[in-house]
Amino acid sequence: MQIVWEYRQLLLGGVRITLIVTVLAAVVAVLMSFASGLARESRHRILRVPAIIYVELFRGTSLLAQLFWLFFVLPSFGIELPALACGVLAIGLCNGAYGSEIVRGALRSVPRGQREAAIALNYSPAQSFRLIVLPQAARVMAPLFGSLFIEILKASSLVSLITLPDLTFQAKNIILVHLNTTAVLSTVLVVYFVIALFISGGAQRIERALSRGVDHTAG
Numbered sequence: 001m002q003i004v005w006e007y008r009q010l011l012l013g014g015v016r017i018t019l020i021v022t023v024l025a026a027v028v029a030v031l032m033s034f035a036s037g038l039a040r041e042s043r044h045r046i047l048r049v050p051a052i053i054y055v056e057l058f059r060g061t062s063l064l065a066q067l068f069w070l071f072f073v074l075p076s077f078g079i080e081l082p083a084l085a086c087g088v089l090a091i092g093l094c095n096g097a098y099g100s101e102i103v104r105g106a107l108r109s110v111p112r113g114q115r116e117a118a119i120a121l122n123y124s125p126a127q128s129f130r131l132i133v134l135p136q137a138a139r140v141m142a143p144l145f146g147s148l149f150i151e152i153l154k155a156s157s158l159v160s161l162i163t164l165p166d167l168t169f170q171a172k173n174i175i176l177v178h179l180n181t182t183a184v185l186s187t188v189l190v191v192y193f194v195i196a197l198f199i200s201g202g203a204q205r206i207e208r209a210l211s212r213g214v215d216h217t218a219g
Contacts, residue, residue, distance in 0.1 A: 004187045007174050014170035015191060021087050021156040026149050028092025029099050037103025058097035064158060066090045071162045087159035095152050102144045106137035139210045146203025150196045
């Protein structure tokens with residue numbers, strides 16, 4: 001573990017990049033999940049068709065290929081993005097396509113009677129969604145989005161392939177110099193696991209909070 005201590009600042013810098021990529025990609029994923037999920041439920045083809053194309057494209061192709069396309073191919077069209085932006089967009093857009101199914105499934109889990117009751121109470125579509133549908137769907141979404149965020153964390157290691165100095169990138173550089181894989185990779189494994197535990201714990205706390213809110217209202 002002496003090597004890990006000696007290069008602790010380098011590894012901490014890598015952890016910082018990993019967290020930045022994970023958080024920003026998660027934001028992109030959530031936004032795209034809701035945008036595409038709601039659009040796919042729309043009756044209007046002008047909204048539904050582009051959303052379907054987006055989801056099928058990003059679910060049907062490799063995340064690594066998407067990342068390389070943004071970083072290596074996009075500049076040939078005159079658009080050159082920093083490595084961080086490429087990593088965040090690729091991971092966020094890809095996982096947003098999967099998150100679209102989370103949103104759709106959660107919205108469809110709300111009983112139709114709840115929507116009909118909102119209509120009977122003269123709620124507007126926006127009021128019905130905000131006050132009736134979304135609070136119930138959020139309980140279903142919370143644990144699933146927690147799992148999605150962990151997938152985003154794991155996918156963040158791919159940014160090391162486009163020279164972004166995340167935790168995996170720094171670990172590989174240390175190994176190239178010292179040829180000591182056991183201590184370095186074990187440390188990396190533990191760090192990813194600890195971050196994943198925090199994500200999982202946060203999702204569970206949010207789910208419990210949403211459940212308490214619903215139970216309290218029902219009571």
